[in-house]
Amino acid sequence: MNQNQAMGCTKRIDDIGLGIICPTKYLNDFAIRSRYHLVLTHMVLEDPEYAQFYRERSEAGDYLTLDNSSYEVGDGVFTNRDLVEACRRVQAHEIMAPETYLDAKETFEKAAEFVNWFRMRGYTTTIFGTIHGRTITEILQLYVQYQNIGIGTVGLSCRLDPVDVKFDHPNEAYRKSVVRAKIVDKLYQYHTLYSFRGLQMEHHLLGMNHPAELTFYRRYGNMIRSCDSSAAFINGYLRKQVDVFDYEKPEVKMDFNLDFVSPFQALVINDNIDTLIKWSKRQ
Secondary structure, three states: OOOHHHHOOOOOOOOEEEEEOHHHHHHHHHHHOOOOOEHHHHHHHHHHHHHHHHHHHOOOOOOEEEEEOHHOOOOOOOOHHHHHHHHHHHHEEEOOOOOOOHHHHHHHHHHHHHHHHHHHHOOOOOOEEEEEOOOHHHHHHHHHHHHOOOOEEEEEOOOOOOOOOOOOOOOOHHHHHHHHHHHHHHHHHHHHHHHHHHOOEEEEEEEEEOOHHHHHHHHHHHEEEEEEEOHHHHHOOOOOOOOOOOOOOOOOOOOOOOOOOOHHHHHHHHHHHHHHHHHOOOO
16 A cells, blocks of 8 residues: 555545534444544544544545644644544545644644645645634635645634624624634635636535534535534533524533433434534535
């Protein structure tokens, strides 16, 4: 097996992919309901059962993004070689470059260095770059810079909240969802221009604030490729449905070692997944 085969082949998914984040024990119950997966580096390197599940999903033809775990464990914890090793273990189809939260300039520098390091070693796997920035200008500049260095997929975090993109709403989850949608609206003109030139750059929503946000992106055709979220599982575990007008994002974080879900909780989790799948339809 050569380097490129070890790092995964090039595949694309046909609809908005819904990456279902859940504990390792329940991957075969819930994550398996989607053919798109966001896979966390720290879990791949620490949990053989987690890594094996996703390796098998890759071999079955599912599409995998290897996340750098910056959100979960902090920026810069894993080296380039760590990321490559995690990518190899699960045969992910794209690999997320390092980043620095909020800092567009430093994030670009890290991404550019990673692209150069990665390509010099002969790897051809798609590189995923996360957008950061404290202002919409910083965000737009980083987006253009990513295109110029060959980033294949752009990640738009649920934490994006530039100071000059305003939207007031009493529901914080909904407010931040609208802010991200406004950013996507700004990026859409660039996306259209690049597509016209025959250049391809895909877009992924990193996390979810208000689940109804998924319905915002139907107007942009195929621009948004995928989204990952723990909302279905965490809300279901708390016995809450996501299909409610006054939805509030839980403060509870994912416990990947959780080992018990009651039949009722499982029912609510599956209902939540049904809702997110319905809302992720392009039409």
